[in-house]
Amino acid sequence: MIESIAVVGSGYMGGGIAQVLALAGRRVSLADVSPEVAAAGRERIIAEAADHAARGLFPPDARDRVAAGVTAAASIEDAVAEAQFVEEAVPEVPEIKSGTLARIDAACPADAIIGSNTSTISIGVLADALERPDRFLGVHFSNPATFVPGVEVIAHAGTADGVVERVIALLAEAGKVGVPIKDVTGFALNRLQYALFSEAARLVEEGVATAEAVDLITRTTFGFRLPFFGPFAIADIAGLDVYEFCYRSLSETYPERFAEPEVLAAHVERGELGLKTGRGFLATSPETAPEVARYRDDAYAALSRLLADLPAPPIRY
Template sequence: MNGDKARIAVVGAGRMGIGIAQVFAYAGHPVDLIDIKERSEPESARILQEATDQIRGNLKFLASLGLMDERSVEPMMGHIACHDSSELETVLPQADVVFEAVPEILGVKQSTFERIGAAARAEATVASTTSTFAVDTLATYIARPQRFLNTHWLNPAYLIPLVEVSPGAATDPEVLDGMLALLERIGKVPVKCAPSPGFIVPRIQALAMNEAARLVEEGVASPEDIDKASRIGFGIRFAVLGLLEFIDWGGGDILYYADRYLENALSADRFASPAIISGNMASGRTGMKAGQGFYDFSSRDLSAYQQETMKKFVDLLSHLGLMPAPGEVYSGQFKV
C-alpha cells in the first residue's frame, strides 16, 4: 500500500460497494467504483448515477448532523470515479487495494475474482466483503491467494465501525497487518476472525434474532415489547460491555445455572452451556469476583474499572433520554 492514501478499487456498485466507496472517499482516498455487471451503456450509467446520488445524499446527511462542513461534500465526491464493467481491466492495475462487493452467489464471485486476479497488479491486496463464504473457498479463485483475505463489513458500511477481517491459510501476515492498519486509519474498528461460518457478529445475531422470533411464536410478548426489551435491556448493556466481559462481570456461575434452568424449563438443548462455561466453573474461573474468567482481573483496579463502566452506562442512558431525573427533595421527602 502506498502510504495513508492508498488507491482503492471497489468492484460491485450495490449497497455494500457504495458504502465502502463512501468510507474511503470520506477519509480522503482516491476510489474507483466499478459496476461489474454486464449491462447496456444507458443502464450502467443509470446504476452509477444512482450510486453517486446515494453517496452524495449520505454525505449531506452527515453534514446536516454537524459531522462535517457541507462545503466538503463535493470535494469528497471528487475522490470517487465511477466505471462500468468494460473499464475494469483499465482501472484495476492502478489500485493498491481491491474490495470485491458482488452478490453472494458463488459463480458470480468466481468469475469476478478471475477478472480481478488477471487485472490487478501483483502487489495489490484483494479482499472479499462476503458475509457467507469462507476465505479459503474464495482464495481458490484468485491468482495470488497470499494477497487475499475476507473483510466483512456491516451495513450501513459508512456508519458501523466494525469490520471483521478473516485471513486465509495462504494470507501473507504482512497483508493482514496492512489491512488492519488501513482500516484503523480510516476510523474503522477491525477484529481478526478465523475462517468460520458466520464470522462473529452474524453468528451471534442469528441466535438472538431467532430467539426473538420464537418469543413471538410462543406468545411470550408482542413484537413491540420484545423489540423494546432488546433495545433498552439487551442493546444498551452490550453497547458498553462485550458479551464475554458481561459474563465475567455478572459471574460465569450465574450463566451456568441460568443455562441449566432454561435448558430444562424449555426442554431446549440450545440453552445448554458450552464446554468452556462448564470448564470455567470447574476451575473456579467465574469472572471478576474470582479474579479470573475470560479475562484476567488479578492486576486490575476493579473499583476504577467498575466506575468507568457505570459512567459509560449513565452517559449512554442520558444521551438516549432514558436516565430519569431525580425528584425534588424537601425535608427528606421526595416531591411528586
Template sequence: MSAAVEIQHVHILGAGRMGQGIALAFAYAGLRVTLIDFKERDPAARSAFAAAARGEIVRQLQTQVVFGRLTEAQAAETMARIVIVDRERAREGLAEGEIVFEAVPEVMEAKQVAFAWLCEHAGADVLFASTTSTFLVTELQQVVVHPGRLLNAHWLNPAHLMPLVEVSRSDATAKETVERVVALLRRVGKVPVVCAPSAGYIVPRIQALAMNEAARMVEEGVASAEDIDTAIRTGFGLRFSVLGLLEFIDWGGCDILYYASHYLARAIDPRFLPATIVSDNMREGRDGLRDKRGFYDYADVDVPAYLHKRLGEFSNLLDSTGLAPVFNAALKS
C-alpha cells in the same frame, strides 16, 4: 509482496449498495476511491447506473449534512474523491493498484468471474478483500492466483456508519495482508476484528441466534414484538454496547450463566445448555471478576478503576439516549 506503505487509493469492484457504502467510508476519511461497475451494460444503461450510484452517495452525504456532521463543502470534497468507472476503464489503474474490495453479488459464480478478472488485470502485489457474508476465505482462495493476498472483510450495513469490520483470514493468508488491511481500516476510523474462516463470522452468528430466539418468543406468545424490541433496545442492547458478552459473563460471574443455562435447558429446550468452556470455567474456578480470572485475566487489573470506567461509559450512554434516571422524577407533574 512489496514493502508495506500506507494505502492511499482504494478500488472497489461492485457498485451496488455495499460497494457504495464502502466507497463513502474511504472517501469520507480522505482516500481516493475508484468504484467499479463490474456488470456489462450498454452505454446508455452504464451511464444511467453511474448517475444513480452517484445520486445515492450524494443522498447519503446530504443526510449527514442535515445531521450536522458534515458541511456542504465537506460533502462535495468527499464526493470529488470517488470516481465511478466501468470494467474497461478500471483496467488502467489496477496494475498499479494497492487494494481491491470485492463487492459483487453473493453468488459463487459471480465471485469466480470477478476474481478471475482481477487476477488477470491487477498486479501481483494488489491485495484482495472480499466483502462476502456467505463464502469462507478458504473457498475464495481456491480461485485466486497468489492466495496469500486474499482475506474477507465483512462490513456491517450501513457500511459508511457502522464501525465494525470483521476480517477473516486463513492459514494461507499472508501475515502482511492481514496487517495492511487492519491498518487501513483503523486509519479510516473503523474497528477491525480478526477471526478464523468460520461460517457466520462473529456478529452474524450471534445475531442469528438472538433474532431467532426473539421470533420464537413472538411465536410462543411470550410477549408482543413491540415489547420484545423495547426490551432489546433499552436493556440487552444498552448493556452490550458497553460490555462485551464475554466481559459481561465475567462481571456477573460465570456461575450465574451456568445455573441459568441449566434452568432454561430444563424449562424450555436443551439448546440453552451452557457451552463446554462455561462448564470448564466453573470446574476450574474461573468465575470472573471475583476470582480475578474468567474469559479475561484480571490479575494485573485495577478492578475498582476498571469498574468505574465502564460505569462512566454506561452513564454517558444513558445520557445520550435520554434514558438516564432523573432525580425526583416521581415528584414531577
C-alpha cells in the same frame, strides 16, 4: 501505506465503503456492471455525503472530499488496474462473486490485496476463483458501512502473512475497527446475530412475547450494555458461577438449546469466576471493580441521555 483503492460494486454497501475510504484521504475508483451504473453510484454517494454533512454526521467539507476522491471507472478492469487494495461488494451470490473476483484477479497488480465484503460465504471457497489467492481475504463491513465501526477481517488458509495486518491498518486510518476472524460459515458476526434472532423468533412462536415486546426488552436490558461491554465482559462482571447456575436452570427445560458451554464449565471448575476472582474469560483484577462500576454507570447514564434526546425510531409493529 495503501493509497490507491478500487471498490467493485457501487450499491449501498460498496458506495458506503467508497465514502469511508475517500474521507480517509484515499483515491477510490468505483466500478459496477457498466460505466453508467458506476457513475450513478458516484453521484449518489456525493449527494449522500452532502446530506450527512448538512446533518452534522460528516465533516462540513465531506461532499467535496468524496467528489475529489472517488472516480467512476469505465470497467472493473480499469478500476483495479493500479489499485493497491480492491474491495469486492457485489451481490451475495456465489457465482457472481466468483466471476467478479476472477476478473479482478486477472486485471489488478500482482501485489494488490483483494477483499470480499461477503457476509456468509466461505473465503476459502471464494479463493478458488483466484489464480493468486495468497493476497485474498474477507473484509466484511456492516450496514451502514459509513457509521458502523467494526469490520470482520477473515483470512483463509492460503492468505499470506502480513495481509490481515495491512488491511487492519488501512481500516484504522479510516476510523474503523478491523477484527481478525477465522474462516467459518457465517464468520462471527452473523453466527451471533442469527443465534439471537433464532431465540427471539422462538419466543414469538411460543407466545411468550410479541415481536414488539422482544425488541423492547432486548433494547432496554442486555442490549443496552452491548455498546460498552461484549458478552464475555458482561459474564465476567456478573460472575461465571452465576452464569453456570442460569445455564443449569435453562437446560432443564430447554436441553437442546441451552446446554452449558464446556469453556464456561472449565473456568468455573478452576475457580475462575470473573471479576470477583481476577480471572475468567478476561483478566480484570478485583481491585478494579469500583473503576469498572464507575465506568459502567457513566456509560449507561450517557446512553440514557442520548436516547432521551433522540426521537422514537420510526418503526411500526
